[in-house]
Amino acid sequence: MTKMNMPIAGMAAPVIIAMLLIAGSTRMIANAEPSAANAEVKIDNFSFGPQTITVPVGATVTWTNRDDIPHTVVSTEGVFKSKVRDTDEKFSYTFAKAGTYPYYCTIHPKMTGQIVVQ
Numbered sequence: 001m002t003k004m005n006m007p008i009a010g011m012a013a014p015v016i017i018a019m020l021l022i023a024g025s026t027r028m029i030a031n032a033e034p035s036a037a038n039a040e041v042k043i044d045n046f047s048f049g050p051q052t053i054t055v056p057v058g059a060t061v062t063w064t065n066r067d068d069i070p071h072t073v074v075s076t077e078g079v080f081k082s083k084v085r086d087t088d089e090k091f092s093y094t095f096a097k098a099g100t101y102p103y104y105c106t107i108h109p110k111m112t113g114q115i116v117v118q
């Protein structure tokens with residue numbers, strides 16, 4: 001009996017260890033994503049806040065218009081361009097490449113901001 005059980009136990013242990021490792025790494029990836037990939041910019045009182053934010057490559061930035069008049073979010077270099085955003089409307093863009101992305105509001109060109117992706 002003992003001799004028969006030994007090989008089975010010897011084979012089961014590596015399988016269990018492998019399963020634990022896979023479960024552990026999946027949990028780590030799931031935890032890392034939300035904090036690393038999202039950032040918020042608030043549009044209020046004719047300004048973008050924060051005016052400059054730094055995000056990792058692959059991050060999605062979401063602008064929300066908290067002002068009571070319409071605004072746009074338009075890349076100075078033509079990388080992204082929102083439609084006119086009314087109160088509480090959002091615009092999101094995912095930054096796949098590192099770089100500095102200045103933007104402004106086409107309705108109020110003095111409203112500027114920038115996203116630094118690194």
Ligand SMILES: [Cu+2]
Binds near residue numbers: 046070072106108111
């Ligand atoms: Cu505006």
